[in-house]
Amino acid sequence: MSQLYDMRMQIEAKIKSSGLDAMDVKGKIGLRSGKLLAFITPTTPDDPATVAKLKAAAKEILNLSL
Amino acid sequence: MRWNSIRTKILAVLIACLIAGLAGILALMHYSFERNSQVLAGESVTGAQKLFAILEAREISKMMAASDILLADGQLRDALVARDRGRLAQLTAPLYVQLKREGITNWMFHTAPDMTVFLRVHNPPKFGDHLNRFLDQQVQKTQTPVTGNELAKAGFALRILRPVDAADGTVTGYVELGEELGQFIHTMKNQTGSDYALLLSKKYLDRQFWADSSAVWHRRDNWDDNPSFVIADKTASSDDILRFNGDLGAIAPQGTVLERFQRGNSVFVRGIFPIYDAAGHTVGAMFVVRDISGFYLAMRHTQNILVLVTIAALVVGMVLVLVLLNRLVFRRLQQIIRVATRLVGGDYESQIPVTSNDEVGELEQLFEQFRQVFVDLLRLSEKQLRA
Numbered sequence: 001m002s003q004l005y006d007m008r009m010q011i012e013a014k015i016k017s018s019g020l021d022a023m024d025v026k027g028k029i030g031l032r033s034g035k036l037l038a039f040i041t042p043t044t045p046d047d048p049a050t051v052a053k054l055k056a057a058a059k060e061i062l063n064l065s066l
Numbered sequence: 067m068r069w070n071s072i073r074t075k076i077l078a079v080l081i082a083c084l085i086a087g088l089a090g091i092l093a094l095m096h097y098s099f100e101r102n103s104q105v106l107a108g109e110s111v112t113g114a115q116k117l118f119a120i121l122e123a124r125e126i127s128k129m130m131a132a133s134d135i136l137l138a139d140g141q142l143r144d145a146l147v148a149r150d151r152g153r154l155a156q157l158t159a160p161l162y163v164q165l166k167r168e169g170i171t172n173w174m175f176h177t178a179p180d181m182t183v184f185l186r187v188h189n190p191p192k193f194g195d196h197l198n199r200f201l202d203q204q205v206q207k208t209q210t211p212v213t214g215n216e217l218a219k220a221g222f223a224l225r226i227l228r229p230v231d232a233a234d235g236t237v238t239g240y241v242e243l244g245e246e247l248g249q250f251i252h253t254m255k256n257q258t259g260s261d262y263a264l265l266l267s268k269k270y271l272d273r274q275f276w277a278d279s280s281a282v283w284h285r286r287d288n289w290d291d292n293p294s295f296v297i298a299d300k301t302a303s304s305d306d307i308l309r310f311n312g313d314l315g316a317i318a319p320q321g322t323v324l325e326r327f328q329r330g331n332s333v334f335v336r337g338i339f340p341i342y343d344a345a346g347h348t349v350g351a352m353f354v355v356r357d358i359s360g361f362y363l364a365m366r367h368t369q370n371i372l373v374l375v376t377i378a379a380l381v382v383g384m385v386l387v388l389v390l391l392n393r394l395v396f397r398r399l400q401q402i403i404r405v406a407t408r409l410v411g412g413d414y415e416s417q418i419p420v421t422s423n424d425e426v427g428e429l430e431q432l433f434e435q436f437r438q439v440f441v442d443l444l445r446l447s448e449k450q451l452r453a
Contacts, residue, residue: 022411022412023407023408023411023412023413023416024404024407024408024411025411026410026411027406027407027408027409027410027411027412027413028407028410028411029411030410030411031406031407031410036410036444037411037412038412038444038448039447039448039451041451
């Protein structure tokens with residue numbers, strides 16, 4: 001399982017537990033990181049730049065440290 | 067509040083307009099007040115000048131009428147022809163009391179042709195001198211009545227001088243009546259409410275006579291108060307509103323406005339106009355001080371109302387502009403952003419409603435079309451990913 005997919009899972013779990021509007025939050029993270037969360041699968045390769053952007057977006061929008 | 071948002075920028079521009087508008091109104095009001103107070107001051111000066119001329123004409127008519135009556139009295143004429151000073155003094159003394167009550171304070175008889183003072187009815191012990199003033203020369207030259215202002219060594223008076231004919235038609239002497247010009251300012255004050263002061267040029271006055279007359283009239287010797295003139299009479303209780311540092315001879319014939327100034331809660335304007343003697347010399351000036359507090363307060367009141375109305379109008383205008391912008395632009399842009407964000411988040415159902423055919427409506431329509439294309443691509447990509 002790729003690191004990106006693991007990050008996606010953590011983000012979705014955080015959204016679910018905090019009761020936020022899932023589409024809205026995932027949309028913001030996707031726009032900020034430049035990567036659609038729906039397109040991250042277990043086989044998605046871990047591009048370091050994308051990993052860094054997704055981490056930053058999750059921290060900024062959800063205050064989630066990945 | 068986001069400092070880089072269009073809403074903030076527009077608000078800043080509107081606030082700047084509000085401040086500029088208020089500053090403009092205040093500047094306009096200030097200019098208007100300055101201009102109007104100048105006009106009022108100018109009117110006060112020209113009005114006082116006209117009133118002074120009217121009073122002069124009225125008093126000349128009065129003295130001419132009085133002299134007509136006096137000269138119709140054969141006893142007076144006979145006493146002058148006979149050079150009987152005692153008889154003349156006896157006849158004129160009771161009449162002088164009446165004339166003095168009417169403001170005629172100087173009454174003299176001169177003999178012809180030498181123009182010697184035969185009798186000062188207002189000061190009988192003093193006689194036999196030659197005054198040789200401009201009006202004396204004029205009446206001798208023309209042998210007709212002459213009138214005008216004349217500055218003597220100790221005062222300024224409006225005078226009439228006319229020949230007295232003997233029974234054979236020859237001129238036996240002259241009669242002169244005069245009024246102190248200082249008393250005019252009290253009449254002017256009663257009529258206009260403004261304050262006045264009569265200034266006399268020191269050039270035409272005698273220092274010792276001024277000191278002596280001050281003592282006689284129980285007034286303070288003010289010779290040293292000003293370098294080039296003395297204040298002969300004034301209606302104001304205080305001298306400090308009568309300051310004048312200029313040269314009386316340099317005042318324009320139509321008068322001039324000096325300044326606006328404030329004392330306590332009152333606002334005044336002051337001006338000055340020249341007064342000429344019979345020979346045309348600028349021997350004095352009339353100082354005019356007008357209280358414009360009423361006008362000033364009315365202007366302030368109008369200014370306050372105008373400022374309040376302007377602020378209210380601009381605030382209402384600002385609110386309306388912001389509400390309109392919010393409805394027509396910002397709310398619709400936020401809806402596009404919300405739908406676009408949710409689309410990226412996986413919401414393929416939310417659509418952008420096209421609410422109008424204006425500029426933002428065109429963007430809504432374009433974005434909705436783009437959204438539909440993007441949804442098709444996303445669905446296709448997801449299908450390929452799952453495969």
